[in-house]
Amino acid sequence: MIAGILSVIGAAICLVFGLIFPWMKVPIIVGLCYGLAALGVAVLMRAGQVSFGHAMYSCIAGYTVAFFARAYPALDGLLLVAAGVVAAVVAGAIIGLFVVRYREIFFGMLNLALSMVLYSVLGKFYEITGGTDGLRLERPPFAGFHFDRSGYETALLVTALLASLVLGALVQRYFGSAAGEALAGIKTNETRLEYLGMSARRILWSGYMISAALCGLAGALVVLLQGLVTPELGYWVRSGEFVFIAILGGSAHALGAFIGAVVFQVIQLVGTMLLAGTWKMLLGATLILVILVAPTGITGVLPIKRWGKSREPKISLQPIAGER
Amino acid sequence: MNLDLLPLALADGFSYAGLLFLVALGLTLIFGVMGILNVAHGAMYAFGGYAAASLVQAIVNRGGEVPSVVLVLALFVAAIVVGVVLGCLLEIGLLRRVQDKDPVLQLLITFGAFLILDDVQLLIWGGTPYSASEITGRLGTIELFGATFTAYQLVFIPLVALLAYGTLQYFLRYTRVGRQVVAVTHNAEVATALGIHAKRIRLVTFIVGAILGALGGALSVPNTSLVPGVGTDMIVLSFSVVATAGLGQITGALIAALMIGMARSLAVYTFPEFEVVVPYLIMVLVLLIRPYGLFTVAQARKI
């Protein structure tokens, strides 16, 4: 309940600020997209697995949006987003079939490797993908309207806010569902899941597709916003940022990813103001601080015991002493 | 591909593999002994390279006749200084505090360190490319199979790589400290119970690993120019070697580096678009067939 109220208040604040200060729309939308992507990564973290390549799904969705927008400029933005998400889910389903056999560092590395394959291919095949320059797209109609720049951004802001609220709530429900709790069981005892008649791989596969969809949605929205997609969207550092935000916010609650994204955006803004081109130092320092001081993230540490209706035990990334 | 180019491609690959091996060796050594996948290793490479380039520039700029040996030595000196300084900073300042944490958290903390170091590098050396091509010029060329190679690329780098490999293997197998390193790798707790100073071993190992990473960067400078982003690219590249070989596998890293170095080089001369993809493609293929890498040994029973 508390989380729900906080989320709606937060969304309202974002909308109001975006309308009053039009320059804020872009960073807010980008922040929400980071939140969605981090939520995707957080889903897998519930299973104790960290992917260092999930930016590839944002990238796949982004390029899908760009391809379709350039080929069919009359296509509505919402349809483009849908196409992007579908592409990401399909890719996630296929890749997931292989990747769910791996655990821990090997899961992370295989995802990383695949994302680097995609990144390298996208950067080299200039004819098709525009190489490192990427692809540009014109502003498409959105929800049936032909907006000007300002209206377009508002439309994207509203879409991003609605998507975040709805998907955040759905993912939180998923966490408390049989599938979601079984997913969390993968982290602590796969053998037990097996001996209870469940297939850890199948459960992880479902989670993987959900995470791919979320990262894909983030990528699609960002590309629509910027009118440009480059291979950088799928670079390993981007995947690392998603992981960073997920850790910062904590995977105890879906809201965590968005809290983490807000903090991330603030750090970026403050960092750019203070340190200009070297703002990433601040990011690195924050990451180190969080891991040393609060590895379960913001939602793991805040003393709000009942974040939702279900009894949510505190999820920690630290192994409980002696156990492995 | 023109078959005349084959010797060139092979030599290129050999040299590239040598560099790759040095960096990967540092990474896999650190993982083997400390269980940490050090993302900041990319910064070692970059710092080693930039420091070496700066040192060589400084020596050359002082004017006068500088023997080639001094310039080459400068590369090593730079690498060692960078390795020791950054290594100590990282291990004592950071990694010690997360010794008992989840491996992913350990990895993320090195990622944080990398982000900081990457920007520090920008602050110190800026965005202009750095290189030290005087050295390759000085060491001359070699005629082989009708093609001309620089002695630096064909002989020097592979020699250093093999020397590093041989020295490390000898060290680990036949010296007391080396055996202690192996003991700590297998079981730090038992090693400590046997009186081995695990903390010290870890620090030394980390420094050696850092030096190797920095050496890779330093040795690359005569051949290529350093630009911001080399560290970021090199870290994933060396990951691909380490993961292909199997985490902690030293001889495996040598073979994997050769494989990937050669494959990439052949790609440059046949299908250049695939040059960058090749290492990651190999990593994916190997991991799909052997999830723990080519040379990892079996795992113990869980239940």
Added chain:
Amino acid sequence: MELVRTENLYLAFGAIVVADNINFSLQEGERLAVIGANGAGKTTFINIVTGYLRARSGRIFFSGTDVTKMPPRGIVHLGLGRSFQLPQLFLEHTVRQCLELAAVGRIGSLPLLKPLSASVDQSEIDHTLEVTGLATRGEEMASALGEGERKLLDVAMALVLRPKLLIMDEPTSGVASEEKHGIMETIMGALAERKVTSWFVEHDVDVVTRHATRVAAWISGRIAADGKPEQVFAEPEIRRQVLGTH
């Protein structure tokens, strides 16, 4: 009815033969105790029979079905429940949630949006908590449980599966001696109530004598003796090699 049968089950790790052409049969209603020195192959045999390990040769049947190549989750759906030497629990879930997960495992479908607690029959969970003596611990994290309670939870999770056969690997090991008998009484009582066949590995002779209808003794990968407890314990070879007495 025959619940488990193995034919010529063979597995070796290098030079060590852990399962030496084992022909074994277990009937419904039996209470089988498996004894043997550490390393004799008792747990390995269980791992093979339950699909966790693959035998080099031989066949395994569960409830009449050939399960030689089946993974554990398949055999679980045929009526197998298992508890482990080291209790395999979901340490970041509560006791109740552990049982709820077992229940959905039995049901076989995992809803994506319905809360876990609403997807199962809570009264059954309550009852299982009662009969395993964990009624007061339902809301505790599994990691907060003491050693004996963990063993009970391990068994409780298997019980929720409503198995025909419950295999327990050293159910009282690691438990304080004053608790041992209490725990065994509780478990066997719960099993009797549901008419579950039991197969347990046990080192404590008293526990075996009290609760087993049949004893099988393992030595170096083979079954060296198999029969009523009094018979098996009287055999000199068993007394020497397994019990350590004369």
